Amino acid sequence: MSSTHLLLGPEEGEKNAHIARLVEIAHKQSGEKPELHTFYSSETPIRDVIAVLRNGSLFYAHVVAIVHAAEEIRKKDDIAALSDYIRKPSSEATLILVSGVLRIDAAWTREVPADARKIFWEMFENQKQGWVANYFRKRNVAIDADAIELFLDMVENNTQELRIAADRLCGFVGKGGAVTSAEIEEFLYHGKQENVFSLFDGLCAGSLESSLEILQMLLLSNDQTPTGVLASLVWQFRRLLALRVLLDQHYDTSEAFQKLGVRSKRNQQTYSAGIRRFKRAALEDIVTRAVEYEALFRSTSTGRHRGLLQQFIYNTVVRAGAQHLPQSVIYGA
Incomplete structure (x- = not known):
């Protein structure tokens, strides 16, 4: 050797x-x-x-x-x-x-x-869903397609983090249980005091100080990485944008919530606050900036990720996603 x-x-x-x-x-x-x-x-x-x-x-x-x-x-x-x-x-x-x-x-x-x-490469996109489905099935826990998609958005894309999160979720629903998007959200809300959903609460409320404090707690807990936090925020802001689009198409609020699977009263309150705070153009900007930051994470050392994520939080609350990152910064051109 x-x-x-x-x-x-x-x-x-x-x-x-x-x-x-x-x-x-x-x-x-x-x-x-x-x-x-x-x-x-x-x-x-x-x-x-x-x-x-x-x-x-x-x-x-x-x-x-x-x-x-x-x-x-x-x-x-x-x-x-x-x-x-x-x-x-x-x-x-x-x-x-x-x-x-x-x-x-x-x-x-x-x-x-x-x-x-x-x-050691990440799994290809077409391998991830099968891996998650098989892992839950071996533990006698059912999980639907929407829940798998949310699970993959919320968890770091490596088998170590996926196993840890899956084992916790299986323990939450119990053997023979079933996991939907609602169970994942409930687990993450009640599993610990601060989490990616409470961070999203702070962003939708427009509280920079609260959002940065929650982010600090998340990263110090060792349960989250900047990459995982950003991925979860991307998913939540995309769903908030989808809600804004449905409302612009004259869907009733309750009908829009049902269509997007926003079931809990707490989630509905958060999304309603986000709709009041961010216009459609701002949400489109935030999602675009988030994707840019994901690309920037892939091209920079992990030591810089915490500062970049704090910058994204500031840009979201203070500038509503309007601060554009140059292509040379994102891709090193």
């Missing part, structure tokens, strides 16, 4: 499973469980990580160091030290460098053996 591994891509479930296999291989080769260390490149200098690998352990035969956000290793001295270590690694250690991006354009990556560089 190689002494250094580079694992890239957004599919956290498969990536973590591969890390577990590498740790198990180290266990078998050394004859005992290795000493595990987890680092984040933004918090621990790479030279300190290398010192841990070179010094070894007093109590274990092998050391495994996992370094997250490897794309942030950019300083000249760090690159030189890392490149030198990869060329001349410790025989009693394994270094696993991890990143959510698909490519790291740095000289040290070329030092990692080709067979130890792997990319």
